Amino acid sequence: MTAPLPGLSSTEVAERVTRGEVNDVPVRSSRSAAEIVRSNVLTRFNAIIGCLFAVIVVVGPPQDGLFGFVIIANTGIGIFQELRAKHTLDSLAVVGESRPRVRREGRTVELTNGEIVLGDLVELGSGDKVTVDGEVAEADGLEIDESLLTGEADPVHKRPGDPVMSGSFVVAGSGAFTTTRVGREAYAAQLAEEASRFTLVSSELRTGIDTILRYITWMLLPTALGLILSQLYVERSDVAEAVRRMVAGIVPMVPEGLVLLTSVAFAIGVIRLGRRQCLVQELPAIEGLARVDTVCLDKTGTLTEGGMDVAELRMLKDPDRPDGDAARARVEQVLGRLGSADPRPNASLQAIIDAYPAQSGWELLQAAQFSSARKWSGASLRGPDGETASWLLGAPDVLLPSGDPALVEVDELGAQGLRVLLLGRTATPLDDADPAVGLEPQALLVLRQRLRPDAARTLRYFEQQRVSAKVISGDNAVSVGAVAGSLGLPGADDPIDARTLPDDREALAEVVERHSVFGRVTPQQKRDLVRGLQSRGHHVAMTGDGVNDVLALKDADIGVAMGAGSEATRAVAQIVLLDNSFSTLPLVVAEGRRVIGNIERVANLFLVKTVYSVLLALLVIITRVPYPFLPRHSTVLSGLTIGIPAFFLALAPNNERARTGFVRRVLRFAVPAGVIAGSAAFTTYLLARADHATAQVPDTSVTTLTLFLVALWALAIIARPYTWWRVLLVLAMGGCFALVLVVPWLKRFFQLSLEGWRDPWTAVAVAVVGGLLLELVWSYLRHHPDTPAAAPRRPAEG
16 A cells, blocks of 8 residues: 655745745635725715715704714714624634645644645545645545536546646545645635625625615606705705705605615624524525525434434344354454544444444455445455455445345334444445445444434424425435424425436426425435425525535525534535534524514615605605705604614514515505605695795794604504514604704704694694505505515526
């Protein structure tokens, strides 16, 4: 056997570091602080508001410039919360970062990816991700999946001298490669840099908000221009007053707080999940989880803990024959040698190692490490008597022909939730096309799986939330069904063997939608099952921890990996559960629903304001009257009916599953509600002007009263269903406005004064009519919900 290569020396490493030949790659998970500040400060609406604030600074008085300080405060809050989220993500990313094993001076050391240098010898084992480009130096049954790079589904057998590309991962065997390209020169580095950014893109919510903002921008420009001209015409004798009222009309059209609250809600969601040891690698994952209606679970490592125990070793040949004890001892010795043949054993093999320590006398000639695709591992051994044979250990229903008597026993054990492996002996070489030819069954190895204590509770949560759970496993279907049934999963009594699944995509989608448990699923079939669910309009989350889950994790709408899982699964997943706790998943789903549901809720408030502001501006332009408000009035109206309550509502609990059609649903309420609020305010304004055409302060005051009451009514509707703090929030906003109307210095500061009794009560009466119309709109929307049929989504080919 060839001696292993020693790798680089300390001197060679130092020389390469000096030359800059290190694996300098961007850190996954977050933007830089400069990017966060820039994205919060340099926005189109901040530019608009900033220009208007500068105008008010020139014409005065200062209380009309309050909206500028609100924007500064909002921007500061946004930056602070996103920096907190960045700190949380960066800290968790360090905890969850994989540490490749690099051989230097003959010793294996674990390093961070950034410490790898050009020419390093990097060791590989099953589940490892190739992080830099290189050339294979050692290979022992090494099989690498390059599907994430090339789209080729079948693993590639690698031999010394073959290239390996960053972004691929090991599915079987072991080996080592010498790095040839590191850092940003590596094949997948630029893709990784782009895909790893802490971003809000690829999100229906963000796309919807951007669409709304684009429409508002289009409306803003002509409306603002018309308002400027009309106010200059009406107030030709007082240009400063015209400018102030023009600014008062434009400022409330801008839903500046909507973008801020969206960013803050996402950032706080990241922080809350971080406290639960949940690493969000892509921010839209929070939104995606809120939309999930189907969760695909890999049994091993998700429903069960990683470890196993050997429960029984059943000899398949007559144990009472004279050499029965010797045969059992021989099988136990073979099992011990098979265990020691794999440098990185999986859970099943580790249980064998614990139960049957390796003994001397058995020479390893060749090894084939476990592969999820073929469902077995093996070794060619020379025994103490000099006899050579191939020993295979794997799935009985794969290694044995259909109808073999031993399979009846296997099914009986599987029905008890036990995992069963077959040990067989054959003269066929391991590198033959089918090593199982001529296999002589020797024994059944029965393994007991350790159920996660929180698995049943978590499955019940999903059932209560109307989220379908599908268990997809490479194990025997009957065994998987027994485990799932013991945890109370609906449909677990009818497991499907994936080898009987149809090839037709439509037929496959029908089967996966009707059943809950699938066994003997290959990695490619896991991906096909996820795609089948997606083709039926389902939003699918996939959880897993093994290399056989990578393809399905990548294609699922949301991939969730266990922190103790393989490096490859953590690399493609959007969310990593660092504490390996399945019970964290409901908390993650709930957080996603809270964020998305509340953003949709507060979006109604902001867009109601935009609609009534545009309507008021148009009515003022048409009737050529002074705009009824000054900027200070817009500030108090926005602050008490939108800004302050929206902040609290955006952080409240919300368990409603997110649905598609965000823009349509928001506009269904915001447009009629905005029209009602604007019409009510303008009606009060015209009635007040009919009494005293020249006294602007009383007219503005009653108009402000009407608009506040209607907007508060809209807030009360949106805050439903009521809890004690939501009722208190609405009452507190009403109380604050009452203080503005009665406290003398506040009345002077905001230039509000209710005179007499007729106009104020008229304002209240008009507001009540407006509120009743809002209730009619809300009642109609409740009885005619916007529930369009989900269009089937075809996943991308790959």
